[in-house]
Amino acid sequence: MSESGIQTEAELVVGIDAGGTRIRARLAVASTGETLGEGTGGPGNALSVPRDGLVRNLAAALTGAVRDGRGGAVRAVVAGFAGGGPGGGHENARTALAGALAAVGAAPARVEVCGDVDVAFASAPGTPADGLVLIAGTGAVAARVERRRAARAVDGDGWLLGDAGSGFWLGREALRAVLRSLDGRGPATVLAGPVGERCGGLRREDIVRYAYAGHPVRLAALSPLVVDAERAGDAVARRLLDRAADELAATVRALAPRPGEPLVTTGALIGPAGPLLPRLTARVAPLGLAPSPTPDGLTGAVALARLPR
Amino acid sequence: MSESGIQTEAELVVGIDAGGTRIRARLAVASTGETLGEGTGGPGNALSVPRDGLVRNLAAALTGAVRDGRGGAVRAVVAGFAGGGPGGGHENARTALAGALAAVGAAPARVEVCGDVDVAFASAPGTPADGLVLIAGTGAVAARVERRRAARAVDGDGWLLGDAGSGFWLGREALRAVLRSLDGRGPATVLAGPVGERCGGLRREDIVRYAYAGHPVRLAALSPLVVDAERAGDAVARRLLDRAADELAATVRALAPRPGEPLVTTGALIGPAGPLLPRLTARVAPLGLAPSPTPDGLTGAVALARLPR
Numbered sequence: 001m002s003e004s005g006i007q008t009e010a011e012l013v014v015g016i017d018a019g020g021t022r023i024r025a026r027l028a029v030a031s032t033g034e035t036l037g038e039g040t041g042g043p044g045n046a047l048s049v050p051r052d053g054l055v056r057n058l059a060a061a062l063t064g065a066v067r068d069g070r071g072g073a074v075r076a077v078v079a080g081f082a083g084g085g086p087g088g089g090h091e092n093a094r095t096a097l098a099g100a101l102a103a104v105g106a107a108p109a110r111v112e113v114c115g116d117v118d119v120a121f122a123s124a125p126g127t128p129a130d131g132l133v134l135i136a137g138t139g140a141v142a143a144r145v146e147r148r149r150a151a152r153a154v155d156g157d158g159w160l161l162g163d164a165g166s167g168f169w170l171g172r173e174a175l176r177a178v179l180r181s182l183d184g185r186g187p188a189t190v191l192a193g194p195v196g197e198r199c200g201g202l203r204r205e206d207i208v209r210y211a212y213a214g215h216p217v218r219l220a221a222l223s224p225l226v227v228d229a230e231r232a233g234d235a236v237a238r239r240l241l242d243r244a245a246d247e248l249a250a251t252v253r254a255l256a257p258r259p260g261e262p263l264v265t266t267g268a269l270i271g272p273a274g275p276l277l278p279r280l281t282a283r284v285a286p287l288g289l290a291p292s293p294t295p296d297g298l299t300g301a302v303a304l305a306r307l308p309r
Numbered sequence: 310m311s312e313s314g315i316q317t318e319a320e321l322v323v324g325i326d327a328g329g330t331r332i333r334a335r336l337a338v339a340s341t342g343e344t345l346g347e348g349t350g351g352p353g354n355a356l357s358v359p360r361d362g363l364v365r366n367l368a369a370a371l372t373g374a375v376r377d378g379r380g381g382a383v384r385a386v387v388a389g390f391a392g393g394g395p396g397g398g399h400e401n402a403r404t405a406l407a408g409a410l411a412a413v414g415a416a417p418a419r420v421e422v423c424g425d426v427d428v429a430f431a432s433a434p435g436t437p438a439d440g441l442v443l444i445a446g447t448g449a450v451a452a453r454v455e456r457r458r459a460a461r462a463v464d465g466d467g468w469l470l471g472d473a474g475s476g477f478w479l480g481r482e483a484l485r486a487v488l489r490s491l492d493g494r495g496p497a498t499v500l501a502g503p504v505g506e507r508c509g510g511l512r513r514e515d516i517v518r519y520a521y522a523g524h525p526v527r528l529a530a531l532s533p534l535v536v537d538a539e540r541a542g543d544a545v546a547r548r549l550l551d552r553a554a555d556e557l558a559a560t561v562r563a564l565a566p567r568p569g570e571p572l573v574t575t576g577a578l579i580g581p582a583g584p585l586l587p588r589l590t591a592r593v594a595p596l597g598l599a600p601s602p603t604p605d606g607l608t609g610a611v612a613l614a615r616l617p618r
Contacts, residue, residue, distance in 0.1 A: 184463065185463060
């Protein structure tokens, strides 16, 4: 297919980070790690996105990353899925990935499906093999990684049962705080202003209608309002951010951390410059931990794909 | 239609109590209150049940209650809907009720749609006009009633945002408590046994799969497990029931109760012999309130329909 024999004969790898909000894929040269292409697709949670949608979203990300007929040169693919650990949506992810790889003409010798925590942890400098990882984006989950795979996870139980301290959690609590201020169960909060704008009104009915009008996880988009409200000096918002950080620290603590071991953090709330990173740092310091924030798991997925089997 | 002229010429009324789990309808003689028939239908929450389903569920309840061609003798209908207050699902309820009444050949001169709190409050002996009402069944809501209509409501914000201390709330917290005991964030609990049975296993994946496999409010069916676990001496279950009662008491307190005013309580948790009734009684006593538990709002709906306009 290609006019440049040398380029297509280089062994290539693909790393995929499939999160609750979007899927990212990256094509790289196996020997050097040089990035050759990237693509994105829709939500990739292997527990909550049905097979067909997952194939479509993976194919969109892969089509962006793997161009110019390079699919045939892909030797290894590592994909980390939110909800994709053992049990969970592992089989859903594996089957969907096989379908999407076929769509871009790739038939790699090695295809590995793992959890989002595995690729996030591997994103840290030096691709560490053992330590702790905490993700707080749309959802929240922590894991102890042993020999590059999550040996134990805490939380990651989703919007209905857990994800304590996540973006969804903060967005939902913002709405609850405003409802409580309206009905007299809680103090006034400047969150009422921006929440009223989002909901098209500040009556209880407006907020309730907004909240139930779509998938609950979209409430994660409200979490920046809490950060802004705290900057404006709002005590309710400050308390919500404190509680979120308390929950995330409790999630880490449940992994029985050993002082000095790596703690990789990622996701919008605790990645580089994440709004909860300073609070989390203060809370895990007494455990002898210092967060290593990383932007996402894509780097780790590529790093794992480049490792010799 | 009827062979008994006298019976069909008696003026009849219909009371409807449309709750989150089912709709109940009762046909009664306007002058005496004598019950002539009852029927039940599926869920009746005016916010969450779409129009078509609501018509179908109302028609099922009405068809059971209004038999023998008595529809034409119905003069007044009062229907209290969960989520059916002003704003909320009022219009949905009104339109659906009109459709369902037509289906049973009723064209009453007076049709009133109100909230579940209104009919619950009116169920108290003597059909009081002013006071407080607290419902804790699948959901949880309280209201101050003035001249037979809710003047102010607290909570009732649904499973995603509120219903604090409700059956759904207890059921969800039961699952969360078990998940936390499994991943090390919380203490062990005997709830693990019955929850594992319901979920088909006691791995985190089993519980998560069970919880997300259907509509969240069905988790209310787990609330009796918490009551049983407390009876077996479980501290985690006791704490959950305490917290539920705390939440319900806070909901009442937000209505700024006046010592000695009526507090009508209903719903599976705080109706007659409800498992949270003793705890609630203890918590509202310092406010000068004593709960009057009533089985449901059906009696009140009929009482309101029998009142002169």
